[in-house]
Amino acid sequence: MFERLEHFFRRWNKVAGIKDVAKRARVGVGTVSRMLNDSGYVAEGTREKIEIAMKELNYTPNELARNLYHKRTGIIAVLVPNVSNPFFSEFVDHVEAELYETGFKMMLCNAAKACSAEREYLDMLNRHIVDGVITGVHSLDVEEYKKIHKPIVALDRYLGEHIPVVAVDHKEGGRLAAETLIDCGCRKILHFKGATAVKSPYHDRHYEFERVMKKNQVETYSYELEWNRFDSEYYREVVADVFSKEIDFDGVFAVDELAIECMNEAIRRHFKVPRDVKFVAYDGTFITEMVEPKMTAVVQPIASLAKESVRLLNELIGGREYKNKRVVLGVQIRKGNTTIS
């Protein structure tokens, strides 16, 4: 079968094909095919003859045809809401490196732009364009995923019992953030929480944060963010909205970029950080170390999240099946200069 596909392909491209190689090496096409596909014994002397023939004919096996034969493309689709968001750009950076190590190429989709895009990429699994999907998209239609029984790994998202989830211990993250602000003596907390519309492990950090605050009788103003908005413009709107409401606060807990925007506005309004207001960021991407004062942050191990996602996906591609599989990684607090230790 492979030989015939190959042959068609060569005719279209007018370059040496497996038949030409076989002819020149004076061996059967099946022998060349066995060697190329490592699908059977080929004597050493014969191998040499074939290799010489390949060199002479400048033959390179056609990968499309080869993948068609092996029913795999060697491509993994990675879906993120927005790759220019620091968390996702670091994740994609690491995932690409991990996939490359295991012999896969990465197809990247920014799914925030269109809901149809996410569906389209999932469809590519069925259409044999990609061998697997790693999705960090917080879209709403979980049903779409339930229908697909192909290799899919979810980052920080519940998509059905057959799809493994990789996430950090958000509950621990919420606790660390809350205790850090309480230790600084904060009494009035401004807490920005993710959209509860999506079923995700990340809500745990908000529940735990609020639980600890309540237990310690610390006043907390929770501000729920819109679903799937990660852009700077939105964060600035939110900050403007908060300050226009004249909410009184001495401690802030928010995702990296929002915490930074909020701190900068506070500084512009002549608040001293950390004297007047304390800040704890969540994610701990490079931007929290790029601002002055450096942000205290709950750090997600992005490299490990990427490594685990790729490891699980490889297992699924290898035929392994999981039910309610969850890989939970630890988080750490990195003390910066926006809190008092």
Added chain:
Amino acid sequence: MFERLEHFFRRWNKVAGIKDVAKRARVGVGTVSRMLNDSGYVAEGTREKIEIAMKELNYTPNELARNLYHKRTGIIAVLVPNVSNPFFSEFVDHVEAELYETGFKMMLCNAAKACSAEREYLDMLNRHIVDGVITGVHSLDVEEYKKIHKPIVALDRYLGEHIPVVAVDHKEGGRLAAETLIDCGCRKILHFKGATAVKSPYHDRHYEFERVMKKNQVETYSYELEWNRFDSEYYREVVADVFSKEIDFDGVFAVDELAIECMNEAIRRHFKVPRDVKFVAYDGTFITEMVEPKMTAVVQPIASLAKESVRLLNELIGGREYKNKRVVLGVQIRKGNTTIS
């Protein structure tokens, strides 16, 4: 040919194929093929019969086989040194959206990690895995590119007369930066310049910057950066190095992240910005607006760079050939609070 490929593929996957559709619709296989490939007339009534048969058999044409037939994959490889670098993450973000609009998927490669990766992706052009390449990599081996006569577009890089280049007017950018610092009354400039090892349009900004400074008799200390290093750790090393050398300066010109790291260190050393030191960043990515004070920056129109790169690539894929083609886009200075206007 298509029918036979299709047929093989169906056998491997045990799903309905073009032959099953033809049989059920009681038409010839060639007719179904003509309709699927839009390669000839098919009567309206026949079309309907075929469509009904496809629905009933839940038939979707296999894309791998289809691409094999059309000799295209619908995939474009995009090479960047490091996608977690804000400039490249914004570029990739826009390129992906532009490609998606024109019906292409994006394969992303972080080439900084391994020189072999870049070569490998170029090789995929020859191996029909991707239809084109957009490269923003500043690797050193231009020779590799000269050998390839397939659709390639270079971002800010000269790779041979047959490869179109998309870049901004760096000379204008260098002039704007220099004049802005001079207008602030700077007399001692710290100028971080890119590695001159690579042949790139971006050097123009450094040449022009130094020319204007010299013309105005402004003392300038030029610090040449290592080739292909865009990571925060490196930038921090550079800043530490500069301050350890106790270089005296009242104005700084550097790429976004480096300018920010340098400003933060100055602030930690109790310099007042912009009173004591002025800063002009180059690129103007989102991070320059995320720091306090906001950075004055020469802004590259990243969305337009992406749009032009995709437009040119589509023309090359369409068969158009270019010689010494250069698309040069304008830059603007965005005044922040790190300079005095």
